[in-house]
Every structure is written in C-alpha cells, then in structure tokens.
Amino acid sequence: MTMRRYAWVAELVPAVGEAVAPACGPETVAAVEAELGPGPVAWGVQTCARIVASAPPTGFSGTKPVVPGEDEAQRRSYEVGLFMLLQALYTGRVPSELRLSPEALELNQHALHRRMPLAGMFQAMWQVNLRVQQALLDFLAEHDLVGSPTEALLLAAQLSESVISYVEAIQDRTQEAWERDLRLWEEQTAVARRRAIRQLIEGTVEAAEAEQVLGVRLRAHHVGLIAARRRAGGALSGLADDLHRAVALLTDTDARFMCVETDDDTIAAWLTFAAPPEAAELRSLHDGLASLTGVWCAVGPRCRAPRASAVPTCSRGAWPITHRRTFATVSRSSRWTR
Structure with a gap:
C-alpha cells in the first residue's frame, strides 16, 4: 500500500466557534467531502473566510470599488481553488494530470x-495559496502533527514545493480553458453582432436593444463605411484592425468605431460622434481610407442624430438609411469592385 505523503490533510478541522457556510456550490462540497471528509471542507471554508476578511489580495478586483456580493464571489473562487489543492495534496496526484473542477470551469467563464x-487572477491565486500554505503549517503546529524543528522545516519545504507544482498546474489548466472559452465566446459574439447589424439595416430592431450587443451608443451622429479587399475573394482577416488603426489616425474627435464582417465578404462599419463631425474631418477620413493599400473603402454621407422626442422611430430608421446611402456611394464609385 502506497503511503500518502500528505495523509494528514484528511485530519483538517476548523477552529471551534467559527462555523461558516460554504460559498461554493453543493456539488463541489459533496465531491470534496466524498474524498476528504467534512472536516477538511469546513477547514477550507473557514480559512477562505479569514483570508477575505483580513485583506483581499491585490489583483483579484483591481482598483474597482467593492460592490455587494464581491466578498462572497471572492470566497467562492478561493474555496474552489483551495479544494482542488487539498484533493491534489491528499491523493498525491501528478500535477500534469490535474483537471479543473466543474465549478472552476464555470468561474473561469464568468471571469x-x-x-x-x-x-490579475493568477496574481491573486499565488497570494491566496501562500496564505493557505501558511494556514496548513499553522494547523500542523497547533495540533502537534509535526516532530522536531528539523522535521518541521523539511515538511514546510516539501509542502511549498508541492503547492507550487499544483498551483502552476491549475494555472496551466485555467489558461487552456480560458483560451478555449475565449475562442468560443468570440465566435458567438461575432455571430450576434452580425445578426444585430442585419436587424439594424432591415429596421427590425430598436437601437437601444442593438446597443447591448454591439457595445456602442447608436443614437448619435454617425457615418457609415463599407470596405473590402481589392483582390476578388481577398480574406477579411486583419481588415477590421487595419480600418480601426486608420480611423484612429484620421479622426481628431472622440469618435467610437464599430465594425462587423457581413455575409458578403465586406466589412460594414460605423463611426459614431457625440457632436456633428466637421466636413473637413469627413473629407480627411474619406481621402485617408481611400488611400489604404489593397482596400476598397467607401464613406457614406453624414447622418444627424434624431431629436430626443423622436428617438424610438428615428433611431431605428436612421441606420438602414445610412447603410443604403453608403451603398449608394459605393455604386457611384468606379473604383469599387465586388
């Protein structure tokens, strides 16, 4: 029978008189209790509560003000990470074989x-686990589970090495899941943005609703752009970034830029302005975009923002009008090929 190096993890119990309800989900609690027992779970919950109460680690929430429920969200995140660490220590799991728990994957998506x-998340992870490591050593000392000072030093070194290995493995799995979720989210976001653009052009969605998907304020002065690669069938990859950089250089105002790949190998883009842009600025924008290498680009006429009293109707109607006018500009341009 293989001797567990950290068999004492199963002996962890919370301090008397500080009962704290778990912040993580019941499924996580049940899975950890099935492997370690209720004592380590209660100890972990109590330890995370103490860490959050004493001083939340820098980097978890940056400089944002504390909002209701933030401490609970922090505690949930810390508990999920601590339980994965305790299970890995107790079972002696090889770091490369460590996998994120279902709740850890859920928290990853939420973040x-x-x-x-x-x-920032990784920075907080290291800071929390340093405190957890110290709490483990304190528990061993308080319950006389270590021998001589020499043995205590050896255990502290071994524990530190193991914690570092497991935290690095958790970070690796977290980054892999993060990148996977990011790709999926970007794909879903792109589909939603294309749908919102089509609905705006068709006049079947209110601007306020589309704003939530597109992330820009639509009920403002705006200019439409249409762009494509000169070469027939040219890839659109990178074109949006090229347009964004060019627009940033060519506009002196606080214009917001929004673009989306359409279903016909073009980029549909809009610039929104808080105040009406000057005619000279629009001419500069038009000339600058027209000179982009390997790109056909047309700038439509300026569309003024609707009056406040007519926002519900005009804000929805202005966008298809802008789009049609921009395409009309395209059709009149002998330089544009499709």
Missing part, C-alpha cells in the same frame, strides 16, 4: 465574460 484580466 472571462466580466473581462477580468487573467494576470
């Missing part, structure tokens, strides 16, 4: 959709 920086 991605909130646009939380991965580097």
Whole structure:
C-alpha cells in the first residue's frame, strides 16, 4: 500500500466557534467531502473566510470599488481553488494530470465574460495559496502533527514545493480553458453582432436593444463605411484592425468605431460622434481610407442624430438609411469592385 505523503490533510478541522457556510456550490462540497471528509471542507471554508476578511489580495478586483456580493464571489473562487489543492495534496496526484473542477470551469467563464484580466487572477491565486500554505503549517503546529524543528522545516519545504507544482498546474489548466472559452465566446459574439447589424439595416430592431450587443451608443451622429479587399475573394482577416488603426489616425474627435464582417465578404462599419463631425474631418477620413493599400473603402454621407422626442422611430430608421446611402456611394464609385 502506497503511503500518502500528505495523509494528514484528511485530519483538517476548523477552529471551534467559527462555523461558516460554504460559498461554493453543493456539488463541489459533496465531491470534496466524498474524498476528504467534512472536516477538511469546513477547514477550507473557514480559512477562505479569514483570508477575505483580513485583506483581499491585490489583483483579484483591481482598483474597482467593492460592490455587494464581491466578498462572497471572492470566497467562492478561493474555496474552489483551495479544494482542488487539498484533493491534489491528499491523493498525491501528478500535477500534469490535474483537471479543473466543474465549478472552476464555470468561474473561469464568468471571469472571462466580466473581462477580468487573467494576470490579475493568477496574481491573486499565488497570494491566496501562500496564505493557505501558511494556514496548513499553522494547523500542523497547533495540533502537534509535526516532530522536531528539523522535521518541521523539511515538511514546510516539501509542502511549498508541492503547492507550487499544483498551483502552476491549475494555472496551466485555467489558461487552456480560458483560451478555449475565449475562442468560443468570440465566435458567438461575432455571430450576434452580425445578426444585430442585419436587424439594424432591415429596421427590425430598436437601437437601444442593438446597443447591448454591439457595445456602442447608436443614437448619435454617425457615418457609415463599407470596405473590402481589392483582390476578388481577398480574406477579411486583419481588415477590421487595419480600418480601426486608420480611423484612429484620421479622426481628431472622440469618435467610437464599430465594425462587423457581413455575409458578403465586406466589412460594414460605423463611426459614431457625440457632436456633428466637421466636413473637413469627413473629407480627411474619406481621402485617408481611400488611400489604404489593397482596400476598397467607401464613406457614406453624414447622418444627424434624431431629436430626443423622436428617438424610438428615428433611431431605428436612421441606420438602414445610412447603410443604403453608403451603398449608394459605393455604386457611384468606379473604383469599387465586388
């Protein structure tokens, strides 16, 4: 029978008088209790509560103000990570074989959709696990589970090495899942954006609803752009970035740029302005985009923002009008080929 190096993990129990309800899901609690027992789960919940109460690690939420429920969200994240660490220590799992728990994958997706920086999450992960490691050593000392000072130093070194290996493995799995979820999310977002653009052009969606998908304010002064590669069948990859950079250089205002690949090998784009852009700025934009190497680009006429009293109707109707006018500009341009 193989001797478990960290068999004492199953002996973890919380301090008396500090009962705390888990922040993570019941499925996670049940899975960990089935492997380690209720004591380590209660100890882990209590330890995470103490960490959050004492000082949330820098990097988890950046400089954002504390919002209701943020402590609970932090505690849930810490518990899920700590339980994966305890299970790995107890079973002696090879780091390369470590897999994220279902709740860890769910939290990963949630963080991605909130646009939380991965580097900040990793920084918090290291800081939390350093505290967890110290809490484990404190528990061993308080319950006389270590021998001589020399043995205690050896155990601390072994534990540190194991924790580092497992945290690195968790980070590797987290980054893999993050990149996989990001690709899927970007694909889904692109589909939703194309659908919103089509609905705007068709006049079948209100601007306020489309704004939630596109991430820009539509009820404003705007200019339409149509762009494609000069070479027939030319790939659109990179064209949106080229347009974005060019627009940033050619406009002096706080214009917001939005573009989406359409279903006919073109880029449909719009610039929205808080105030009406000057005619000279639009001419500069038109001339600058027309000079892009390997790109056909047409700039439509300016469309003024609707009056506030007419927003529900005009905001929906202005976008298809802008699009039709831009395409009319395209059809009049002998330089444009499809």
